[in-house]
Amino acid sequence: MVLKEPKYIIGIDLGTTNSVLAYTGTEAAEGEEPRISVFPALQIVEPGEAKPQDLLPSFLFLPSSHDVPEGSLSLPWSRGNADLAVGEFARKRGAELPFRLVSSAKSWLCHTGVDRSRPILPWDSPPEVKRISPLQASSLFLEHFRNAWNHEMAADDSEARLENQEIYLTVPASFDAVARELTAEAARSAGFLNLTLLEEPQAAFYAWIESQAEKWRKAIKVGQSILVCDIGGGTTDFSLIQVSEEDGELVLKRVAVGDHILLGGDNMDIALAYTLRGKLAAKGTKLDNWQFRGLWQSCRLAKERLLNNPGLEEEPVVILGRGSSLIARTIRTELTRKEIETAILEGFFPKTEITEYPREQTRVGMREMGLPYEADPAITRHLARFLNRQVLENGRETAVAFPTTVLFNGGVMKSALLRERLLQVLRNWQDQGNVVELPSVDLDLGVARGAAYYGLARRGRGVRVRGGAARSYYIGVETAMPSVPGVPTPMKALCVVPFGMEEGTEAELRGREFGLVTGEHAQFHLFGSTVRKEDRAGEVIEDWSDEIEPVTVMETLLPATEVEGEEKVVPVWLKSIMTEVGTLELWCVSRDEERKWKLEFNLREQEKKQG
DSSP, X not given: OOOOOOSEEEEEEEOSSEEEXXXXXSOOOTTOOOOOEEOOEXXXXXXXXXXXXXXXXXXXXXXXXXXXXXXXXXXXXXXXXXXXXXXXXXXXXXXXXXXXXXXXXXXXXXXXXXXXXXXXXXXXXXXTSOXXXXXXXXXXXXXXXXXXXXXXXXXXXXXXXXXXXXXXXXXXXXXXXXXXXXXXXHHHHTTOOSEEEEEHHHHHHHHHHHHHGGGHHHHSOTTOEEEEEEEOSSOEEEEEXXXXXXXXXXXXXXXXXXXXXXXXXXXXXXXXXXXXXXXXHHTTXXXXXXXXXXXXXXXXXXXXXXXXXXXXXXXXXXXXXXXXSSSOOEEEEEEEHHHHIIIIIIHHSOOOOTTOOOOOOOOOSSOOSSOOOOSOXXXXXXXXXXXXXXXXXXXXXXXXXXXXXXXXXXXXXXXXXXXXXXXXXXXXXXXXXXXEEXXXXXXXXXXXXXXXXXXXXXXXXXXXXXOXXXXXXXXXXXXXXXXXXXXXXXXXXXXXXXXXXXXXXXXXXXXXXXXXEOSSEEEEEEEEESSOOSOOTTOEESOOTTSSEEEEEEEEEOOOOOSTTOOSEEEEEEEXXXXXXXXXXXXXXXXXXXXXXXXXXXXXXXXXXXX
């Protein structure tokens, strides 16, 4: 069967707060520049009313039969009465009924402390409320795009259906191998098989290149490091892109990626909710936990309106009251611009020194299994740690230069006030050095547009940023030494994926054999590092201090060999593959190469094997 050439290249930004789909044709007339467009997705905006909008808010509303009129959530592709809403109406109605609202699904998708394939959202909702998994929620957002696209763009053309196109789906650069695999699985569940994952900061940079045409070569110069500062609804991502020269041409390479920082607009919304709860309490109005969650969602809407409209000084906030009747009184207050500046500017972007790292706090011994937000909300201190790790080493600069140029991305950075504060902090760290801002295309739409441009670049119709694996990966290898009572057997880290390993490539580690436990349950430890960029595939690290962090532990039972008399511990060599999609595969190959075992760090596969 000969596969037909896709008609479109699709870029999808699956965001914490908003999702966006951009597209361009795979063919262009001679001399014609490719045109990238944003697809307005049809969605419910009010009961019984649907409109196409560029942004698809990443919210799911799971109503009861009393919450909305029957049939009011149906869309042209719905079969019968739709039982959930995705997008604008979900966000608005969910702010009033937060226990029926699924939000921050992307943050939950990378939360290692929960089973992300189990129905756990809305988190902490009453037992009678329907729940879905973070994996399913992510798939439903993508499925909504598929249905909206096929209704509008492929009604009379099956070749134009979204699932038949070349799709580039963005993920945070700090997503580890498991979170990437789960994102890919969500996409496959939505019917997307021709899929590639792309880091969001790179996508933002591609959007900037596309907007500049050939002028980008004059805006940056050899030796520069460009900081991509991506602060979205759920995460903060830092990346460094280095500008170098090869054969007289400018070359761009992503040389550093920060840790996964669960800190963003969600945290700021909570901070504003606490501010308003205190203001209401001072006037004698106390809110219970249910109302506080509603206040949190309402603060999100008010904050966005204030930050997007510099002329506004305050925005009303309404919370449903609690009472014995179904229709209770509402509680009203307002969020002011000054409260935003105090809570967000000073709380999340304080002026700090380059030597100030995130502050550690003594943890309470027992805590709820909610999202593991960062203990220190000061983004500037997290940025200081990133730059000290990647640029400054023991007080001296490494081969990566201190950034003199910044590209901002993420909805939080739409505020000129916040962008200027971060630039001031960076200039102070450079002793009033000249740190400039690259003009962002659109902080809401840029990532999706950049993903579509990346698809063009892969076809030779654009500029490529060299990237590869965003971190080095290691498999834990138990040390062969006698047991000591009370002392766990030491574990070494075997590098299986070096930093920057390109997608679609593999590494064979034939130089050394290891013993693979088969026929019984065993644990496999996967580690990662964003700072050890010199390790090579096959290198064994015995002492890694704080430079290598756990990613996940998979417990599974690998089938025993059928060779008579062979021990359960089989000599193997390893082969690692960075797939074209951007996920990790690890193969254990027997000495005779006739038997292979695949270690796929995929939580759903792990669950099946254990079951």
